[in-house]
Amino acid sequence: MVDMNRSDLVDSSERIQFLEGKLSYKRLKTDLVLFVSTFFILSFVSFVFTDLYYMQEKMYCVYSIIFAYIVLVFLIYISVMRYLKHIINDRDKLERIIDSINPDVLLLLGRDRKIKACTGTVKNMFGYSVQEVLGQDSGILYGDRRLTQKPGEIYESIKNQGFHVGAAQGKRKNGKSVPLEIITGELKGQSGVVLLLRDITQRVLIEKELTEARAKEVKVAGSIQQSLLISDPPKTLTNVNVAAMTIPSQEADGDFYDFILYNSDVFDFIIGDVMGKGVSAALLAAGAKSQIQNSITSMITTAKDFHIPSPKEIMMSVHASIVQELINLESFLTMCYARFEDNLLTYVDCGHPPIMYYEDSTGDILQLKGDNMPIGFQLRETYVETKQIIKTGDVLVFYSDGITEAMNFDGEMFGEERLAEVVRNASKESAQSVLSVIHSQVTDFLGGKPAGDDLTCIVIKVIPKEIEEIKFSVNKDFTCELSNLGLIRQMFTDFITEHSDDCNLSSADINLLLIALNEAASNVIQHACHADNDMKLNLSLRLYEDRLVIEFAHLGDSFVTNKAKNVKDKSFHESGYGLYIIEESVDKVYYFRDDTGLNIMKMVKFFNI
Numbered sequence: 001m002v003d004m005n006r007s008d009l010v011d012s013s014e015r016i017q018f019l020e021g022k023l024s025y026k027r028l029k030t031d032l033v034l035f036v037s038t039f040f041i042l043s044f045v046s047f048v049f050t051d052l053y054y055m056q057e058k059m060y061c062v063y064s065i066i067f068a069y070i071v072l073v074f075l076i077y078i079s080v081m082r083y084l085k086h087i088i089n090d091r092d093k094l095e096r097i098i099d100s101i102n103p104d105v106l107l108l109l110g111r112d113r114k115i116k117a118c119t120g121t122v123k124n125m126f127g128y129s130v131q132e133v134l135g136q137d138s139g140i141l142y143g144d145r146r147l148t149q150k151p152g153e154i155y156e157s158i159k160n161q162g163f164h165v166g167a168a169q170g171k172r173k174n175g176k177s178v179p180l181e182i183i184t185g186e187l188k189g190q191s192g193v194v195l196l197l198r199d200i201t202q203r204v205l206i207e208k209e210l211t212e213a214r215a216k217e218v219k220v221a222g223s224i225q226q227s228l229l230i231s232d233p234p235k236t237l238t239n240v241n242v243a244a245m246t247i248p249s250q251e252a253d254g255d256f257y258d259f260i261l262y263n264s265d266v267f268d269f270i271i272g273d274v275m276g277k278g279v280s281a282a283l284l285a286a287g288a289k290s291q292i293q294n295s296i297t298s299m300i301t302t303a304k305d306f307h308i309p310s311p312k313e314i315m316m317s318v319h320a321s322i323v324q325e326l327i328n329l330e331s332f333l334t335m336c337y338a339r340f341e342d343n344l345l346t347y348v349d350c351g352h353p354p355i356m357y358y359e360d361s362t363g364d365i366l367q368l369k370g371d372n373m374p375i376g377f378q379l380r381e382t383y384v385e386t387k388q389i390i391k392t393g394d395v396l397v398f399y400s401d402g403i404t405e406a407m408n409f410d411g412e413m414f415g416e417e418r419l420a421e422v423v424r425n426a427s428k429e430s431a432q433s434v435l436s437v438i439h440s441q442v443t444d445f446l447g448g449k450p451a452g453d454d455l456t457c458i459v460i461k462v463i464p465k466e467i468e469e470i471k472f473s474v475n476k477d478f479t480c481e482l483s484n485l486g487l488i489r490q491m492f493t494d495f496i497t498e499h500s501d502d503c504n505l506s507s508a509d510i511n512l513l514l515i516a517l518n519e520a521a522s523n524v525i526q527h528a529c530h531a532d533n534d535m536k537l538n539l540s541l542r543l544y545e546d547r548l549v550i551e552f553a554h555l556g557d558s559f560v561t562n563k564a565k566n567v568k569d570k571s572f573h574e575s576g577y578g579l580y581i582i583e584e585s586v587d588k589v590y591y592f593r594d595d596t597g598l599n600i601m602k603m604v605k606f607f608n609i
Contacts, residue, residue, distance in 0.1 A: 109194075230256065257270060
């Protein structure tokens, strides 16, 4: 189909007038020829009549006159028929010219909305012949307009731009509907308007397919984001509590965060954002997160005595691994890598929004910001660490720009000042409460408007260390042999029996714990220590006022964190089902490496007091 610009509508109407003028000129020439011929014939007849009257008999004169008039009528008939045929041919040519310009339907409407003229393409589009629509109300072809309902606005648009574009649902003769684009223009010299009706069925189908493809892409990106980019906050920390959220926008993007737990007092935290949206950004973010984990694992395993690399060393390694690919893809990554250790925050900021730090002792809100460029901006970069002492009661807020750049219907952004005020007002609450207030305030500010970016935020609050008294405890080393499983079960049974008055556990609870203990020991011996009888497995049982803690420590392979999230997946290997049993038998399970390099598996069962 030949496309037409909106401004071509006026040219089309002028072309119609030119062709009609040409037709009128041909009609005028035909009339002149007819009149001149008639004049000469009449003159000839008069001459013959006069001559015969005086020179011949009267009867011959009558016959001559009759013959002359017969000839005259015949000539007039021929002239009229040729004239009508000429008109029909010109009309056909005009319709063919218009149809060749564009297969869309052109209508000429009077002020009463009646169709005064129509192109032959109405047959192809609607099934009506031209004769069937002439004189009919234009509503026979289309219903009410959807984009503009008020006629006044249509004429105002025509006056200002020379045309108006709208849409309507067309009505075919067979009752089926067809989506239409309607271009309305004023026809010069005519009392009415000219309409161009365009069938946009194909366009609607393409738009629908694109919408469905986009929705599928967003769904895939959302799945990637939830399964690969977002990690659960650690729950075993003794001096801080952590809360995190990600509220996906309509379009998934490259926000991600991760937690790396070394022991109950030391952990790393990463928050990042890849430029762009959709599946591509989510995949880049997943790749960046994976590279961070790989770099840390590689640096720890190759270091002596399991030395934990500094945030600066980790970022240098990550940068070297992915910067060239980001440059090749014309993308970049903002990120903040932070470590919490003994009330000391060490962080490397790579172009990410500043950390919002509430200092409880002064009530001040500080912005902690580094000077490093985002990863992917330049090939060579030297990363600098920044340190900040944090104290009990202090609150740290990490966020993506989706929070501060959230925009309401008035075009106003939420901004850092509002976020700082929210944090200050909620600072005495828990980390989860602070996060909930931030979420509520941003949502209220948007006022129902969809967020343009993901709302990603993590709150960390420093709390006093709780020094709890252990009522009873026992620990013992075993060699990593499956034959020791019976001894491990016996140690647990003896401990529970000895302190039965202090363990508020039912027999069913004890049986489940025994199953979990056996599965945990079996998994560690087989999969972490590979049944190496030269390796030691330490079992510790600790009884507190409100819970029982069962802890295994070993120097075998580290537990892979993502296995814990997929233990219910039946496709997981045989140890996966054991992990599922463990998680269903106790209240909490933790996996981490302590500061001595030991891998820890901790199971907690609370008493039903």
